[in-house]
Amino acid sequence: xxxxxxxxxxxxxxxxxxxxxxxxxxxxxxxxxxxxxxxxxxxxxxxxxxxxxxxxxxxxxxxxxxxxxxxxxxxxxxxxxxxxxxxxxxxxxxxxxxxxxxxxxxxxxxxxxxxxxxxxxxxxxxxxxxxxxxxxxxxxxxxxxxxxxxxxxxxxxxxxxxxxxxxxxxxxxxxxxxxxxxxxxxxxxxxxxxxxxxxxxxxxxxxxxxxxxxxxxxxxxxxxxxxxxxxxxxxxxxxxxxxxxxxxxxxxxxxxxxxxxxxxxxxxxxxxxxxxxxxxxxxxxxxxxxxxxxxxxxxxxxxxxxxxxxxxxxxxxxxxxxxxxxxxxxxxxxxxxxxxxxxxxxxxxxxxxxxxxxxxxxxxxxxxxxxxxxxxxxxxxxxxxxxxxxxxxxxxxxxxxxxxxxxxxxxxxxxxxxxxxxxxxxxxxxxxxxxxxxxxxxxxxxxxxxxxxxxxxxxxxxxxxxxxxxxxxxxxxxxxxxxxxxxxxxxxxxxxxxxxxxxxxxxxxxxxxxxxxxxxxxxxxxxxxxxxxxxxxxxxxxxxxxxxxxxxxxxxxxxxxxxxxxxxxxxxxxxxxxxxxxxxxxxxxxxxxxxxxxxxxxxxxxxxxxxxxxxxxxxxxxxxxxxxxxxxxxxxxxxxxxxxxxxx
Amino acid sequence: xxxxxxxxxxxxxxxxxxxxxxxxxxxxxxxxxxxxxxxxxxxxxxxxxxxxxxxxxxxxxxxxxxxxxxxxxxxxxxxxxxxxxxxxxxxxxxxxxxxxxxxxxxxxxxxxxxxxxxxxxxxxxxxxxxxxxxxxxxxxxxxxxxxxxxxxxxxxxxxxxxxxxxxxxxxxxxxxxxxxxxxxxxx
Numbered sequence: 137x138x139x140x141x142x143x144x145x146x147x148x149x150x151x152x153x154x155x156x157x158x159x160x161x162x163x164x165x166x167x168x169x170x171x172x173x174x175x176x177x178x179x180x181x182x183x184x185x186x187x188x189x190x191x192x193x194x195x196x197x198x199x200x201x202x203x204x205x206x207x208x209x210x211x212x213x214x215x216x217x218x219x220x221x222x223x224x225x226x227x228x229x230x231x232x233x234x235x236x237x238x239x240x241x242x243x244x245x246x247x248x249x250x251x252x253x254x255x256x257x258x259x260x261x262x263x264x265x266x267x268x269x270x271x272x273x274x275x276x277x278x279x280x281x282x283x284x285x286x287x288x289x290x291x292x293x294x295x296x297x298x299x300x301x302x303x304x305x306x307x308x309x310x311x312x313x314x315x316x317x318x319x320x321x322x323x324x325x326x327x328x329x330x331x332x333x334x335x336x337x338x339x340x341x342x343x344x345x346x347x348x349x350x351x352x353x354x355x356x357x358x359x360x361x362x363x364x365x366x367x368x369x370x371x372x373x374x375x376x377x378x379x380x381x382x383x384x385x386x387x388x389x390x391x392x393x394x395x396x397x398x399x400x401x402x403x404x405x406x407x408x409x410x411x412x413x414x415x416x417x418x419x420x421x422x423x424x425x426x427x428x429x430x431x432x433x434x435x436x437x438x439x440x441x442x443x444x445x446x447x448x449x450x451x452x453x454x455x456x457x458x459x460x461x462x463x464x465x466x467x468x469x470x471x472x473x474x475x476x477x478x479x480x481x482x483x484x485x486x487x488x489x490x491x492x493x494x495x496x497x498x499x500x501x502x503x504x505x506x507x508x509x510x511x512x513x514x515x516x517x518x519x520x521x522x523x524x525x526x527x528x529x530x531x532x533x534x535x536x537x538x539x540x541x542x543x544x545x546x547x548x549x550x551x552x553x554x555x556x557x558x559x560x561x562x563x564x565x566x567x568x569x570x571x572x573x574x575x576x577x578x579x580x581x582x583x584x585x586x587x588x589x590x591x592x593x594x595x596x597x598x599x600x601x602x603x604x605x606x607x608x609x610x611x612x613x614x615x616x617x618x619x620x621x622x623x624x625x626x627x628x629x630x631x632x633x634x635x636x637x638x639x640x641x642x643x644x645x646x647x648x649x650x651x652x653x654x655x656x657x658x659x660x661x662x663x664x665x666x667x668x669x670x671x672x673x674x675x676x677x678x679x680x681x682x683x684x685x686x687x688x689x690x691x692x693x694x695x696x697x698x699x700x701x702x703x704x705x706x707x708x709x710x711x712x713x714x715x716x717x718x719x720x721x722x723x724x725x726x727x728x729x730x731x732x733x734x735x736x737x738x739x740x741x742x743x744x745x746x747x748x749x750x751x752x753x754x755x756x757x758x759x760x761x762x763x764x765x766x767x768x769x770x771x772x773x774x775x776x777x778x779x780x781x782x783x784x
Numbered sequence: 785x786x787x788x789x790x791x792x793x794x795x796x797x798x799x800x801x802x803x804x805x806x807x808x809x810x811x812x813x814x815x816x817x818x819x820x821x822x823x824x825x826x827x828x829x830x831x832x833x834x835x836x837x838x839x840x841x842x843x844x845x846x847x848x849x850x851x852x853x854x855x856x857x858x859x860x861x862x863x864x865x866x867x868x869x870x871x872x873x874x875x876x877x878x879x880x881x882x883x884x885x886x887x888x889x890x891x892x893x894x895x896x897x898x899x900x901x902x903x904x905x906x907x908x909x910x911x912x913x914x915x916x917x918x919x920x921x922x923x924x925x926x927x928x929x930x931x932x933x934x935x936x937x938x939x940x941x942x943x944x945x946x947x948x949x950x951x952x953x954x955x956x957x958x959x960x961x962x963x964x965x966x967x968x969x970x971x
Contacts, residue, residue, distance in 0.1 A: 198871075199868060199871075200871070283903065283904075286901070286902040286903065287901045287902065287903070287918065289902070290900075290901040290902040290962040290963060291901060291963070293961060293962050293963055294962070294963035294964065299963075300961060300970075301833055304832050304833055305829070305830060305832060305833065307832070308832050308869070309832045309835070309868070309869070310832075310959065310970050311878075311959065313868035313869060314868050314869040314870065314871065315832065315868075315869050406877065407877055407878060407879060408861035408862070408863075408877030408878070408879060408880050409877070410859075410880070410896070410904040410906070411904075412903075412904070412906060412917035413917070414903055414917070414918055424918075424919075427901075427919055427935065428919045428920060428935060430935055431932060431933045431934060431935060432900070432921075432929065432934055432935060432936050432937035432938065432965065433937040433964075433965050435900065435901075435935065435937065435963050436963075491917075493906055493915070493917050494917060497917070540850070540858065541850065544852060559909040559910065560854070560856075560909070561909070561912065603909070603910055751849050756847055756849050756951065757847055757951070757952070758846070758847050758849055758850050
């Protein structure tokens with residue numbers, strides 16, 4: 137019965153005869169591992185098509201949904217991280233297999249007649265693979281994808297004559313946006329795979345038509361049919377590749393069970409948020425490095441002319457091989473290319489591993505990505521997209537706002553909020569020494585010498601340009617209004633130091649004098665109460681516990697503020713004192729107090745006319761209400777913190 | 785086509801002509817059938833080429849107070865309304881700009897985009913200049929090319945800047961073509 141059905145089908149379609157010819161094709165000289173490359177390439181493409189299709193079913197190409205849908209695939213959908221991981225590493229495997237296949241064809245001379253077209257088809261896959269990869273980066277629309285794809289898009293623009301048009305068509309407008317994503321998806325999931333499939337199909341068909349290779353001479357190996365010997369080798373090779381890919385996805389998970397599974401998804405793309413670690417995929421790093429050697433205006437040589445010439449030489453290989461030493465030349469040429477590409481890749485990697493900016497940007501990206509995961513799990517993604525979550529997050533924005541607006545005078549734990557030390561250049565005047573310059577900036581002479589290694593530690597001459605840590609002109613705000621911070625302020629040894637009033641005009645002011653006179657060790661017990669009472673005014677989240685526990689202490693402290701300590705001689709506390717000359721202590725350090733203070737320190741409730749140099753950030757419209765809120769919340773340590781054990 | 789080229793004139797000629805006509809018609813019909821949908825699609829695909837970009841207006845970026853007196857460049861995001869295909873965004877970051885004081889009231893606005901391949905440049909205090917993190921182009925503090933060997937074909941692009949109402953800094957934010965020696969706005 138089954139035989140009759142098969143015969144019926146075969147008679148009408150020829151499928152049976154085709155399958156038989158296909159499976160039992162005779163291989164002169166028997167099966168060989170190196171005949172598996174073509175099948176392997178086909179297999180990786182199949183893997184990409186399958187994983188890509190299923191990614192596509194859950195992907196949404198627009199600037200507000202691209203990152204968001206990938207985040208959902210990766211973190212919410214069952215097995216999504218595995219799917220994305222396989223697709224990610226599969227893309228790299230395709231390139232690796234392709235290049236090895238090409239090398240193999242050249243080394244064994246498998247491009248000779250009648251296999252020229254076969255060889256060209258494999259060559260054609262090189263630019264196609266690059267195009268697949270370059271269109272694929274952008275799709276997750278994270279910082280890395282966004283910034284890394286700017287470069288190929290930019291390079292497209294230097295194409296002679298049609299460059300600008302080409303660029304505009306690719307982007308679907310004059311800047312990266314919705315249509316860039318829709319275009320790239322249509323190319324990445326539609327047109328390019330279709331072309332690759334046709335080329336691969338053609339390659340495989342010709343492979344079978346001409347046989348995998350000429351029968352090896354004087355080997356004495358017997359012929360074998362394709363099935364089962366070669367089939368087995370092919371299947372084993374495919375499975376080996378699959379295992380390697382699974383390893384890449386799964387091993388990190390096993391090494392680091394707490395981390396987010398799957399390949400890295402950065403923070404959502406933000407055109408105003410710099411990402412200084414934009415690099416292409418590792419297999420294209422050599423092209424990236426190559427471009428560095430082309431000075432301005434000659435880029436088109438590095439990006440197009442030379443790669444074009446190399447491709448031409450490769451394409452002519454079958455003809456070159458006809459000359460006496462042609463084949464040797466070809467092998468030498470491709471060898472030089474391979475060594476050159478590896479060398480360039482190595483240089484690029486070594487340069488990056490020493491590049492401070494690159495490493496900082498990488499680290500920053502890792503942290504923002506982690507932060508995004510926390511915020512998304514806490515708040516969910518709003519319709520305007522995930523980027524808004526980061527823009528409204530004090531933990532992310534606070535340090536940046538501080539660095540830009542406050543760090544020219546204030547410090548945060550000694551740095552500018554983001555971990556950098558603000559630097560200045562200083563022109564040495566007569567009489568300056570390392571020691572005097574260092575002292576003025578509250579730093580040590582050794583630190584200054586370290587910053588200026590080029591001077592070799594020699595004595596300074598007037599006119600020398602030295603790099604110096606900027607002098608802090610105002611208090612360090614790390615832990616502002618906490619008990620520790622106030623204890624420092626009311627410490628005679630520290631009050632006029634760099635962390636408090638040392639850089640301000642209040643260095644010799646009333647408060648400093650009062651602290652030096654009154655905050656003596658005999659009064660330590662009472663001082664503790666005053667500090668607890670004042671700090672409780674801030675209602676800091678981090679101090680909620682102690683504030684509650686020490687209610688009695690705080691009550692006594694409040695009495696001392698108005699009583700023995702006589703803070704109210706200058707400050708208001710509890711009720712408004714129209715004669716107060718120093719900042720109001722009612723609600724000191726609370727959100728409302730700090731917001732008002734930053735908005736306008738010149739207000740009579742704060743420093744009034746005696747304000748040193750602090751700008752009125754709201755009244756002068758330096759910061760808007762949202763930025764002020766973010767900065768205030770960050771200074772007070774108010775941001776979403778994920779529960780310690782609740783992470784997946 | 786002609787069975788007997790030696791046969792002169794009228795008898796053989798009409799079928800040959802008819803044959804040619806037939807072939808021509810077949811080709812035309814095929815091209816029309818295949819080409820029409822393709823042409824319609826292509827025209828839509830090329831839409832970005834003929835879509836005129838809205839003229840950029842001046843955008844308020846910051847206030848004078850925020851710029852250091854010592855002339856150190858500071859980077860600011862540029863917020864503006866932007867139309868991206870079907871979405872109208874209000875007040876979103878469309879890019880960033882470096883502002884610096886060249887004198888008390890003389891400002892210089894530089895685009896942060898490296899004219900080489902479009903990465904954002906960083907200001908490096910120690911070098912007193914800008915460095916592109918992608919292909920290491922170096923620029924002077926005023927945006928000029930520091931090094932002839934830099935991959936960038938031209939200095940950093942300056943942007944028009946105005947001070948309005950005494951304290952507000954307004955910048956005319958534009959994108960320029962990358963990779964060419966001449967500074968040309970992206971149309």
